[in-house]
Amino acid sequence: MTQISEHTTGQSLTGPARTDGRAADGAGGAGLAAERVRWSVGGRLILDDVDVTAPPGALTGLVGPNGTGKSSLLRLVAGVERPDGGRVSLVARPGAPGEAGDSEDLLAMARRRRARTLAFVEQDAASELPVTVFDAVLLGRTPHRSVLAGPTEDDNALARAALERAGAGDLAAREVSTLSGGERQRVHMARALAQQPRVLLLDEPTNHLDVAAQLATMRLVGELAADGVTVLAALHDLSLAAATCDHVVVLAPEPAGRVVAAGPVEEVLVPEVIDPTYGVRTTVLRHPRTGRPVLTFDEV
Amino acid sequence: MSETATRAPAPATLSRGRLLAWLGVTTAALLASVVVTVAIGPAGLTPSDVGQVVATRLGLGDLLGLATPDRLDDGIVWQLRLPRVLTAAAVGAGLAVCGVVMQSLTRNPLADPYLLGLSSGASLGAVSVLVLGWLAVLPVAAFVGAAAALVATLALATAAGRGAGGLSPGRTVLAGLAVSQLAAAATSFVIFWSARGDQYREILSWMLGSVAGAQWSSVLITGGAVLVLGTLLASTGSVLDAFTFGDTAAATLGVPVAAVRWVLLIGVALLTGALVSQSGAIGFVGLILPHAVRTITGARHRALLPLSMLCGATFLMWADTLARTVFTPRELPVGIVTAAIGAPVFAVLLWKGKARA
Numbered sequence: 001m002t003q004i005s006e007h008t009t010g011q012s013l014t015g016p017a018r019t020d021g022r023a024a025d026g027a028g029g030a031g032l033a034a035e036r037v038r039w040s041v042g043g044r045l046i047l048d049d050v051d052v053t054a055p056p057g058a059l060t061g062l063v064g065p066n067g068t069g070k071s072s073l074l075r076l077v078a079g080v081e082r083p084d085g086g087r088v089s090l091v092a093r094p095g096a097p098g099e100a101g102d103s104e105d106l107l108a109m110a111r112r113r114r115a116r117t118l119a120f121v122e123q124d125a126a127s128e129l130p131v132t133v134f135d136a137v138l139l140g141r142t143p144h145r146s147v148l149a150g151p152t153e154d155d156n157a158l159a160r161a162a163l164e165r166a167g168a169g170d171l172a173a174r175e176v177s178t179l180s181g182g183e184r185q186r187v188h189m190a191r192a193l194a195q196q197p198r199v200l201l202l203d204e205p206t207n208h209l210d211v212a213a214q215l216a217t218m219r220l221v222g223e224l225a226a227d228g229v230t231v232l233a234a235l236h237d238l239s240l241a242a243a244t245c246d247h248v249v250v251l252a253p254e255p256a257g258r259v260v261a262a263g264p265v266e267e268v269l270v271p272e273v274i275d276p277t278y279g280v281r282t283t284v285l286r287h288p289r290t291g292r293p294v295l296t297f298d299e300v
Numbered sequence: 301m302s303e304t305a306t307r308a309p310a311p312a313t314l315s316r317g318r319l320l321a322w323l324g325v326t327t328a329a330l331l332a333s334v335v336v337t338v339a340i341g342p343a344g345l346t347p348s349d350v351g352q353v354v355a356t357r358l359g360l361g362d363l364l365g366l367a368t369p370d371r372l373d374d375g376i377v378w379q380l381r382l383p384r385v386l387t388a389a390a391v392g393a394g395l396a397v398c399g400v401v402m403q404s405l406t407r408n409p410l411a412d413p414y415l416l417g418l419s420s421g422a423s424l425g426a427v428s429v430l431v432l433g434w435l436a437v438l439p440v441a442a443f444v445g446a447a448a449a450l451v452a453t454l455a456l457a458t459a460a461g462r463g464a465g466g467l468s469p470g471r472t473v474l475a476g477l478a479v480s481q482l483a484a485a486a487t488s489f490v491i492f493w494s495a496r497g498d499q500y501r502e503i504l505s506w507m508l509g510s511v512a513g514a515q516w517s518s519v520l521i522t523g524g525a526v527l528v529l530g531t532l533l534a535s536t537g538s539v540l541d542a543f544t545f546g547d548t549a550a551a552t553l554g555v556p557v558a559a560v561r562w563v564l565l566i567g568v569a570l571l572t573g574a575l576v577s578q579s580g581a582i583g584f585v586g587l588i589l590p591h592a593v594r595t596i597t598g599a600r601h602r603a604l605l606p607l608s609m610l611c612g613a614t615f616l617m618w619a620d621t622l623a624r625t626v627f628t629p630r631e632l633p634v635g636i637v638t639a640a641i642g643a644p645v646f647a648v649l650l651w652k653g654k655a656r657a
Binding site: 075078079080111112113114115116118119120122125126127128129130131132135136139140142143145147148149150188195 | 316404407409538539541544545546548549551552553594598
């Protein structure tokens with residue numbers, strides 16, 4: 001599989017599961033709703049009745065000081081850990097007033113089906129094995145085929161398309177361990193894309209990346225959101241969240257992770273929310289070109 | 301990882317055609333090696349003598365119009381060498397596939413089938429009955445020792461991980477180390493306290509690993525274990541691939557991580573236990589073979605697992621042939637030969653892999 005052709009495959013990745021006939025797992029954008037999620041480790045409460053919603057086709061940022069359980073929440077939503085209580089569901093159609101909407105319990109969903117619905121890019125995923133970029137991306141097809149079967153030509157084509165989509169087509173034959181941080185992030189995004197998810201969870205996608213790679217990563221995430229993927233990204237950089245997110249959920253640490261504010265960026269990333277949560281003094285400016293909020297901070 | 305990482309040539313990722321070609325070549329090499337290694341030795345047999353005996357024994361003599369083989373040849377081939385060669389093949393194949401699975405499950409390139417304390421546990425069981433002179437129950441004692449070590453390792457790893465992620469690779473490795481060291485200390489104590497005279501030689505030979513004296517019962521046990529458990533393990537390629545970037549990534553690809561880990565660890569332990577009960581703890585095969593074969597296949601387990609089995613079988617047959625012929629009439633435990641070949645090969649792989657690491 002060393003030859004990766006340049007031509008595009010005609011298969012759609014951008015609208016995950018929109019046009020490729022996999023209607024069972026995808027029929028348009030679906031939002032994500034975590035309700036009253038509670039989780040503790042070794043008797044210590046990490047998340048205390050956390051409610052987070054991520055609307056379909058938008059980029060929702062999950063922010064908060066270190067230790068507020070951002071990563072934990074993503075792992076619970078991804079089904080990697082089981083919460084002690086609460087519900088995580090996929091909301092295909094919110095209910096109109098007086099009517100029940102369509103929602104599906106993600107935690108009760110069979111593993112493989114969940115993996116076709118939701119993809120998770122964790123922080124700093126690395127491998128000791130001499131795995132090529134193409135094979136790494138091909139892993140994203142795992143939940144779409146039988147456990148005993150090898151990758152099909154469709155799988156190869158979709159992996160190639162995912163690599164192109166993530167701007168990493170030229171890396172296909174490289175070994176993952178030889179890539180730079182930004183390149184590796186693109187490969188992991190491509191692996192997630194190859195899963196054709198309706199929901200994409202990202203844990204600190206810009207960690208350890210230089211500023212150009214940060215912008216490239218967030219541009220890709222924004223494009224995916226615009227194409228109908230529901231994106232929930234844990235971000236520690238408030239300025240980046242202000243510049244790129246559509247919605248923001250703020251977690252506060254005391255006594256355990258809980259939501260202190262949630263909503264559109266303009267309403268949530270304001271001094272009244274940030275200052276008590278982070279213990280800083282925030283000034284909100286306007287970006288002269290985009291008009292988006294630009295945050296600066298001073299020590300109290 | 302540095303931004304200026306060396307741009308080494310990408311490892312070969314085998315196409316389907318080339319994989320089939322490799323499987324064909326290694327299978328042919330395996331079958332040819334059986335005939336040739338059985339022929340090698342002091343009696344001056346030729347491969348066609350070997351073929352004659354085997355064909356006659358399999359009831360094909362009349363069909364092929366073969367003459368009745370010499371009785372002495374028949375005895376050497378059918379009673380002495382063939383069981384030994386086939387046992388070596390089964391043990392080599394089994395250790396290699398277990399090595400691949402262990403390296404993948406623990407994501408540790410130094411992992412081998414003995415990582416869970418299996419060989420130390422088996423040694424303790426075997427040495428205990430050797431000093432008592434109960435040779436007949438040696439395989440059973442070795443298997444029980446290996447199983448006990450596995451239970452101890454998994455119990456320790458699980459207990460240590462309770463409420464903190466359960467059976468993690470790191471904790472499994474460390475628990476295996478603790479159990480190994482304890483079993484090794486107990487083994488040394490037993491030897492020091494009770495062994496007499498020529499028992500030392502027997503004990504050392506067992507601990508280094510040897511297939512000398514293998515009989516058809518050994519072939520049945522090791523071959524049966526490899527056919528059942530080895531094939532099962534070798535079919536898990538896609539699942540092991542999903543572990544490439546760790547447990548979390550595997551879980552989000554739809555793999556039931558905890559269940560898979562338990563099933564594979566227990567499969568490895570049962571297979572390794574069965575092999576060790578017959579051959580002792582032959583080193584380096586389970587460590588080196590996976591690394592060597594990975595230079596051909598890359599990291600894809602669907603190619604790596606079956607090729608490692610085939611190469612492991614051939615490798616151990618030839619290593620054992622060297623062990624019994626180099627210093628004729630004296631025999632070496634095959635574990636010395638695998639270490640003598642394995643250590644330099646490992647050094648070379650390390651050296652060549654430098655650009656990638």
